[in-house]
Amino acid sequence: MILSVYHPMGFEVRMPARINILGNPADANEGAHQTISAAVNIWAGLICRPAAEWTLTYLLRTGERAFQPAHSLALPQGRLPDYGSDFDLALAGLRRLLAHSPEFREKFPARPLSLSYWSDVPRQSGLGGSTLMVLNTLVAMVHWYELDRKRHNPYVLAELTQRAEEQELDITCGFADRYVPLFGDIAYLDYRGKLFHQPFQEEPYVTYEKLGHLVDQPPLVAVCSGIPHHSGDIHRPMRARYLEEYRRFQGDYEHAPFLVKVMKAIGDLAWKGKIALLQGELRRFGELMDENHHLVDQMMHYCGYREGAGEANNRLIHAAREAGALGAKLTGAGGGGSVFMLVEPGGEAEMARHLERKLIQFGMTEGHVYIPSLVHQGMVLLDQRE
Known part of the structure; x- marks a missing residue:
């Protein structure tokens, strides 16, 4: 406004x-x-x-x-x-x-x-x-x-x-x-x-x-690794490669070039997630978040990023999933930055404390955890x- x-x-x-x-x-x-x-x-x-x-x-x-x-x-x-x-x-x-x-x-x-x-x-x-x-x-x-x-x-x-x-x-x-x-x-x-x-x-x-x-606020916990990254530097080579493959795309996603096919699958997760969110199906929504992260990690490996979505990000996501997160993924571009987790309603504070301990354990001294609200x-x- x-x-x-x-x-x-x-x-x-x-x-x-x-x-x-x-x-x-x-x-x-x-x-x-x-x-x-x-x-x-x-x-x-x-x-x-x-x-x-x-x-x-x-x-x-x-x-x-x-x-x-x-x-x-x-x-x-x-x-x-x-x-x-x-x-x-x-x-x-x-x-x-x-x-x-x-x-x-x-x-x-x-x-x-x-x-x-x-x-x-x-x-x-x-x-x-x-x-x-x-x-x-x-x-x-x-x-x-x-x-x-x-x-x-x-x-x-x-x-x-x-x-x-x-x-x-x-x-x-x-x-x-x-x-x-x-x-x-x-x-x-x-x-x-x-x-x-x-x-x-x-x-x-x-x-x-x-x-x-129409929906309840998703119970989310976010953690910034403290590892700096420039999102434009991450996206520049990936976008260039995507556009190169898109020019060869014939309209059939089943047989599309790799990036075109993967990005269609990632985009489809949003409409599937909208349905799950409107129906209050948090576990299904978390599964879609996990799939989103898996596809992005795969895509970044394909584009030459040796650590995929980033070693720090993947370690934090793995730690959250081990502690019972329903789903976890990047907030934006990979390589550093932040990840966030979907948890059971009421479980935000416990997950935040768990991730704070993990930041110390992983030596991510510049990182911090927060519980976002809409x-x-x-x-x-x-x-x-x-």
Whole structure:
């Protein structure tokens, strides 16, 4: 939801992180099929205040409601510098919005803002954290300049975010991370028609079907290994190989090239999981998660990743399954980042304690465990009255 109010002290935009529960990476990375994805209660925000000059600042959290500036970038007269700073994602969002919107070009850079970014999403954790900087920037500009809400609706902002990352910064990425934080909830997403990343509005928008009003919150536990990874680096060679095989695809999935066949099977897990989730069949849903992870691990071995989905990820998943998890898989790309587990209702705390012990046993000193809850509304925009 985007509010239309304005307060002279400024405002704050907050975006939740996402997890891909089933079907990834079929979000138009390797294959354009379906996923079940969810917004969860780990947040990144942007505090916007009127200022004499445009300034971008990174904030470090020092307390529950306290931050301190880490470093800043000045934009004299609103001029956007070349890429090469820690603010490239914000700059990419601004450039893509300027290229897209005549209204924004006319209004920017009047009424300068101080843009102060903070994030509780661990870096390179597989939770889509980097994308939140772009999304927060775009929503802030729409709100501050009172841009036409129909021409700058959430679907448009999600599509612009994907293009900001891919076309401005050469980050190989699909669409789940760009839609889920804006729309929120646990949802069934359909990406058909988006495989080739065509120019804006020359392909469909993602179909986003919220399920939160129909299903109970899945009992999930997530664990970040603390091992950094760049999802774009994981997806780049896999997407290139997928597209190469797709060009040889004759339409018969039974006899399709390996990646095309596997990604169709992974995407199909999402619609099967939707049925299981709606019927409250958690054990069946967990089985589908396990199958998703097995296929992704197999696919990554095929694409040359010696450890498949990643040794750390596989060890944590094995430990969770031994402790009774109903299912377990990656939250996003493999190689590092995070995994999550489906457990019996009420078993979240016990599984979390088990995984905390395993992190110590495995020497993953930078890792941590959390119990995610759904964020039904997605993006939040708040007046700053203090």
